[in-house]
Amino acid sequence: MIKIAVAGGVTGGHLYPALAVLSELQKITTIDVLYFTVKGKLEEKVLKKYTYKTVSLDVKGLVRPIYSFANISRILKIINAQKTVKKTLKDFKPDIVFVTGGYISYPVGIIAKKLRIPLFIHEQNVIPGLTNLRLSKVADKVFVSFKSSKKYFKRKVIVSGNPIFINENKKIRLDKKTILVVGGSGGSEFLNKLTCDLSKKMKDFHFILSSGGKELYCSEENIEIKKYIENMADYYKAVNCAITRAGATTISELLYFQVPSIVIPWEGATESHQLENAKEIEKNNLGFVIREKNLDLEDVINKLIVLSNKTRNFKKLENPAKIIAKEIVKEVLK
Ligand SMILES: CC(=O)N[C@H]1[C@@H](OP(=O)(O)OP(=O)(O)OC[C@H]2O[C@@H](n3ccc(=O)[nH]c3=O)[C@H](O)[C@@H]2O)O[C@H](CO)[C@@H](O)[C@@H]1O
Structure with missing residues (x-):
């Protein structure tokens, strides 16, 4: 022992x-x-x-x-x-x-x-x-x-x-193309609002948002708001692509589960450490890094369409x- x-x-x-x-x-x-x-x-x-x-x-x-x-x-x-x-x-x-x-x-x-x-x-x-x-x-x-x-x-x-x-192994069934949005363990008001804007323009897509319990008034039918997701691994495996902040553990999980992603680093992070984490996504050809100040809704939509058309190939890594x-x-x- x-x-x-x-x-x-x-x-x-x-x-x-x-x-x-x-x-x-x-x-x-x-x-x-x-x-x-x-x-x-x-x-x-x-x-x-x-x-x-x-x-x-x-x-x-x-x-x-x-x-x-x-x-x-x-x-x-x-x-x-x-x-x-x-x-x-x-x-x-x-x-x-x-x-x-x-x-x-x-x-x-x-x-x-x-x-x-x-x-x-x-x-x-x-x-x-x-x-x-x-x-x-x-x-x-x-x-x-x-x-x-x-x-x-x-x-x-x-x-x-x-x-x-990895704490559970439940298969999550999704009928439509689905985008997971996670603003780290505390959620992100910025990503919450972005998801609301995207859901209005991308009616063919389903959005699953971990909001961190932060208030969000968005009544679109294609957005599923969860205060917190307990079994993230199941969602990483099931969705087509993701939008996230660039906390290190989220980045590692995206890489491990090979989730095509748009990563928007939190600009307030000490020494811009989220930006450095985010670069790992581009280094590994898994998606795009977008800075808040450069964010353009049409550009995000185009990138999400590209990412969601990629075939997910989850090979079990150590x-x-x-x-x-x-x-x-x-x-x-x-
Ligand atoms: C604001 C802040 O201080 N952020 C830091 C914090 O972020 P934060 O806790 O947000 O860190 P990460 O994004 O790295 O990790 C979040 C973790 O929470 C899990 N999760 C998230 C949402 C949810 O609904 N359910 C769930 O289980 C994710 O799967 C992941 O395991 O620690 C990271 C790792 O040191 C740093 O890189 C971040 O900059």
């Missing part, structure tokens, strides 16, 4: 790769999991369906610029959280700690190393987040999703790919989750 402590969440982009690795690990051996969550965030809702132990931390990410007044109380919360993490790890005594980034990963990773517990980290984005960059200096192994990330790390990294979370799970087993048994 492997005892593993995990952190990575706040957004789905960090959470699902961690869940994917745990699910692969479970296929190899029995596991005892302790998951550090952020109070009130997505992972607390999702993990209710699992039997993993959880410890909720009351932390918030630091705002930029880093020397802002608002960061004083946030830093105090991190210091407090570190005490909880230390006590929890000492009691739980994991064989290994695995984190997938986001601000909760920092206290967990740092304390793990202080307690001399092996630490593995995974980075989803092409441009690494601050937490993972800092943790990479002390981690035992660093996994990245894309080759293009290597240059950001001053150490050896393993290009594993981004673990793909799930990167397997690579990381095997490395975890190797580390624990060595």
Whole structure:
């Protein structure tokens, strides 16, 4: 049996790769999991369906610029959280700690190393987040999703790919050509509005929109609005093409399921990291990157018609989750 402590969440982009690795690990051996969550965030809702132990931390990410007044109380919360993490790890005594980034990963990773517990980290984005960059200096192994990330790390990294979370296997039947629209785990007002505009002009198409629960007044018959989709893999397999933001995990899923796509990066992302993720779609000839400022409805329609006429050829690729799970087993048994 492997005892593993995990952190990575706040957004789905960090959470699902961690869940994917745990699910692969479970296929190899029995596991005892302790998951550090952020109070009130997505992972607390999702993990209710699992039997993993959880410890909720009351932390918030630091705002930029880093020397802002608002960061004083946030830093105090991190210091407090570190005490909880230390006590929890000492009691739980994991064989290994695995984190997938986001601000909760920092206290967990740092304390793990202080307690001399092996630490593995995974980075989803092409441009690494601050937490993972800092943790990479002390981690035992660093996994990245894309080759293009290597240059950001001053150490050896393993290009594993981004673990793909597959939680159901329901066949979704669609009668019309269907376009899936996903604005990341929190949804996107920009993509919601775009879907509404497109659905009015593309009456022969059916739209499935994950709205993130954001308000949208659109009563077209050919648009199916879902607050959140639990079984994304089933939808990726069933639709003709997709429009998405460029969160790293979404991009990896589009590549894994070979979904022809239009990717519109969120312009507010730090260091334009979504734009860098998006480029992977064009590099792999899977679709188009469109910047918000260049968006033209007719152009999007023409591109969607081209993409939706492509034959979907889903060849089963090795799930990167397997690579990381095997490395975890190797580390624990060595
Ligand atoms: C606003 C923000 O901070 N965005 C970041 C966050 O995004 P975000 O959480 O939006 O990240 P991604 O787009 O990478 O991943 C979203 C994940 O949620 C899942 N999903 C989404 C919608 C839904 O209805 N159901 C569902 O299960 C997707 O399948 C995917 O697994 O983390 C990513 C990975 O570090 C970063 O690249 C993003 O820039």
